[in-house]
Amino acid sequence: MAGTDESVPSQWSELLRTGGVARVATGDVAAADIEGWADRSDRRVVAVDTQDCASERDLILALATAFGFDGDDDGDWDLLDEVLGDYDVAPAGGLVIVWSGWDLLHDDDEEAVATAVDALATAAQSWAHEGRPCTVLVAGDGPTWQLPWLGAGPIPSTR
Secondary structure, three states: OOOHOOOOOOOHHHHHHOEEEEEEEEEHHOOOOOHHHHHHHHHOEEEEEEEOOOOHHHHHHHHHHHHOOOOOOOOHHHHHHHHHHHHOOOOOOOOOEEEHHHHHHHOOOOOHHHHHHHHHHHHHHHHHOOOEEEEEEEOOOOOOOOOOOOEEEOOOOOO
């Protein structure tokens, strides 16, 4: 049963089952067996690493590419909304998005990162309404964006 699965931190269990968005420590993600949990729980995992993004456009294209976008575009927020809106979670029973590397971009463009968090949260709500729970784990150091902290230790820097 997912609630007693020791492959992920116990404080993540409810969120992973029902969906939502939370901040977690990078070390917690590295130590967890998210792929194993996902396999046993009929979930698909999408790992998004944006550490090499140098601009808002890079961030948008990296996120869109993680969800199957393979074209060339100007990389605006409408593109990301469209890609997320078209993404088919099926046949999996849900989705776990693990986003890392955002904290490096945050130093240059806090608004872009906050907008991306909002876009992922909106998509997660939409997928949940379709009966496919989506959990977004925002892993790293930086602002809270009023997201719950589910890390094993204290909340990292809230800049």
